[in-house]
Amino acid sequence: xxxxxxxxxxxxxxxxxxxxxxxxxxxxxxxxxxxxxxxxxxxxxxxxxxxxxxxxxxxxxxxxxxxxxxxxxxxxxxxxxxxxxxxxxxxxxxxxxxxxxxxxxxxxxxxxxxxxxxxxxxxxxxxxxxxxxxxxxxxx
Amino acid sequence: xxxxxxxxxxxxxxxxxxxxxxxxxxxxxxxxxxxxxxxxxxxxxxxxxxxxxxxxxxxxxxxxxxxxxxxxxxxxxxxxxxxxxxxxxxxxxxxxxxxxxxxxxxxxxxxxxxxxxxxxxxxxxxxxxxxxxxxxxxxx
DNA sequence: TGCAACTATTGCACGTGTGCAACTAAGGAG
DNA sequence: CTCCTTAGTTGCACACGTGCAATAGTTGCA
Numbered sequence: 001x002x003x004x005x006x007x008x009x010x011x012x013x014x015x016x017x018x019x020x021x022x023x024x025x026x027x028x029x030x031x032x033x034x035x036x037x038x039x040x041x042x043x044x045x046x047x048x049x050x051x052x053x054x055x056x057x058x059x060x061x062x063x064x065x066x067x068x069x070x071x072x073x074x075x076x077x078x079x080x081x082x083x084x085x086x087x088x089x090x091x092x093x094x095x096x097x098x099x100x101x102x103x104x105x106x107x108x109x110x111x112x113x114x115x116x117x118x119x120x121x122x123x124x125x126x127x128x129x130x131x132x133x134x135x136x137x138x139x140x
Numbered sequence: 141x142x143x144x145x146x147x148x149x150x151x152x153x154x155x156x157x158x159x160x161x162x163x164x165x166x167x168x169x170x171x172x173x174x175x176x177x178x179x180x181x182x183x184x185x186x187x188x189x190x191x192x193x194x195x196x197x198x199x200x201x202x203x204x205x206x207x208x209x210x211x212x213x214x215x216x217x218x219x220x221x222x223x224x225x226x227x228x229x230x231x232x233x234x235x236x237x238x239x240x241x242x243x244x245x246x247x248x249x250x251x252x253x254x255x256x257x258x259x260x261x262x263x264x265x266x267x268x269x270x271x272x273x274x275x276x277x278x279x280x
Numbered sequence: 281t282g283c284a285a286c287t288a289t290t291g292c293a294c295g296t297g298t299g300c301a302a303c304t305a306a307g308g309a310g
Numbered sequence: 311c312t313c314c315t316t317a318g319t320t321g322c323a324c325a326c327g328t329g330c331a332a333t334a335g336t337t338g339c340a
Contacts, residue, residue: 134244
């Protein structure tokens, strides 16, 4: 099996898994993405979140409402500009979601831990290039 | 920035990009996943597709209907069992979707092409381990 | 041949997420 | 102070995907 085929299967599996994980946690795709962003990028305003997810202001408000109801996020006033509302991840996640994430973290972590320095470097190069490419493609 | 942080950002970007790509092609998340599976795994019956996506039979039929209407997939009779319907990818994709995919394939391909053999090996190990882990986690 | 199990499709009704438009509150320029 | 812009929230209506139940066609076993 060549690298391209392996890559296509990998991508399909990643997306499928994460959508299933969202579902297992009782979250829609939008809410799951919002939670992921808040987790990986840190607190941000409602507007920033909406722009990143390409959501209307109202849809953003509703998504944050749902995350708060689920205990995943919380709102805080922005001290610099009281029109803005900071949204931040509480660190909590639904149990079903945590279970599913834990199942993949172990085997993947083990595989990465077994890599030589040069091999891990290759993975890092890919991760950074792909992250930048994905973001860049959406910015245009 | 450590590897774990880079990885979290990468995952968020991957999922976000692919959902945005689906949207750009006028597809819902389910249809996009179905198309990805048909592309990477080859033709399969409606039932197999539904089980992989964890969809009810009726939702599966509807998803395939939409893919066919979009020209992405087609149905074919299964010669061995005429109850079954084989679904296969036509190779076509909506223009907006192709555009977005092309934008990321180039920079990612360039980054991977620049890897040494050892580095590329590391990436391959990760891709295969992750694919298996994601699939395994959903099978249980 | 008759009958049970299986595959896929359709009618129907429901829940969910979304955008638009109107509104409130807060900042900034004149 | 007044006006204009920006940030976020709410009422409302709509489109979409989904599951359930019923149906048609097919297979295989008794």
